[in-house]
Amino acid sequence: MGIALLSLAGLFIAIYMYLYKIGKIGTLVCGTGSCETVQLSPQARFLGIEVALIGIVGYAVLLTLALLTLQPRFAGGEWPSRLLTVLAGGAVLFTAYLTYLELFVIHAVCRWCVGSAVIILAIFGLSLADLRRRSREPA
Amino acid sequence: MAAPTPGMNRFYLLLGAVALAGIAWLVYQVGKPNAVSIPVNVTVLAADTAGFRGYVLGADSAPVEISVFADYQCPGCQSFETIQFPAVRQQLIETGLVRWRYRDFPLDGHPHARLAAHAAACASDQGRFWEMHDVIYMRQAEWSPVRNATGKFSDYAQEAGLDVGRYDECMKSAKFAGRIQASFMEGAKLGVNGTPTFLIGGRLHNDILSSDSLKALVQAQLTKPAP
Secondary structure, three states: OHHHHHHHHHHHHHHHHHHHOOOOOOOOOOOOOHHHHOOOOOOHHEEEEEEHHHHHHHHHHHHHHHHOOOOHHHHHHHHHHHHHHHHHHHHHOOOOOOOOHHHHHOOOOOOHHHHHHHHHHHHHHHHHHHHHHHHOOOO | OOOOOOOHHHHHHHHHHHHHHHHHHHHHHOOOOOHHHHHHHHOOOHHOOOOOEEEEEOOOOEEEEEEEEOOOOOOOHHHHHHHHHHHHHHHHOOOOOOEEEEEEEOOOOOOOHHHHHHHHHHHHOOHHHHHHHHHHOOHHHHOOOOOOHHHHHHHHHHHOOOHHHHHHHHHHHOOOOHHHHHHHHHHHHHHHOOOOOEEEEEEEEEEOHHHHHHHHHHHHHHHHHOO
16 A cells, blocks of 8 residues: 555656656746756656656556555565565666766756655565565465 | 455555646646746847947958848748848858848747857857757757647757856846847837848848859849949
């Protein structure tokens, strides 16, 4: 349940960033004022795709998987949990790369990106715990 | 199919409530007024126009001067500036025949026209007006339909090689609003009522002129007997 709620929160952050990138929002709410520097940097695109858009897709997939694991028919099954953990692990690595870019290439930190990083770490931790719990349960 | 437990029902309610709150917050953010806006009904001060009569390209000694009154959000101007102007620049301006003067004439029906003109003015503050002018026109289809173009112009400022911090400060100050209005008023006084309008040898031409037509008009100016 926690993973679904966190994925939903992450999804809204990603949508907010993307709306800014496509010009639907004029100014980002950002305490340190560095969000726009990060969002307008060339590093805000990855392989030609907006990082915020990648975030939208990623969080939507995590949310869908999290809701799947809650369905009674998957109660004993491990595969949705396993897939969720693998994807969340990939997302943690991608977030680590983006954080490196913020700190050492752009030299600016966006609070929304930090929020997203915390969310994805928490999702990964919860998914690992869920996977361990499922693997211990008798079949 | 098993019915959801009361615990699951509460969870789905909570998830729905979070989703609704998130959507409401996004709708509020999208509807918030633009942080940067360029006033229209600004009082034009003498300092706004002192020594400034448009953005000039070409030699002072060029025998013909062409002024163009243009609006960054006007499709006709975009067509001229991206298709015809490169040839005009190469064949008439760089050859020393023409001195080109770009004047802002933001039309009321174009909500981002003043913002675009101000973005270009802020670029001129950093000596990169023509770079910004080119990017804004080239990307017109991208920024023109959006509700809020501030972020887009900031993006273009970076693309045009500007110091984005200085650019953002300049935009927030709206310090060129008076200059843009002065240019508009000067055009209106001359009889400009649409864009693009070209002023050549004291005559207004309000068509989208091709580079060939402009060449012919310049030729006519050059062969005109001195008064």
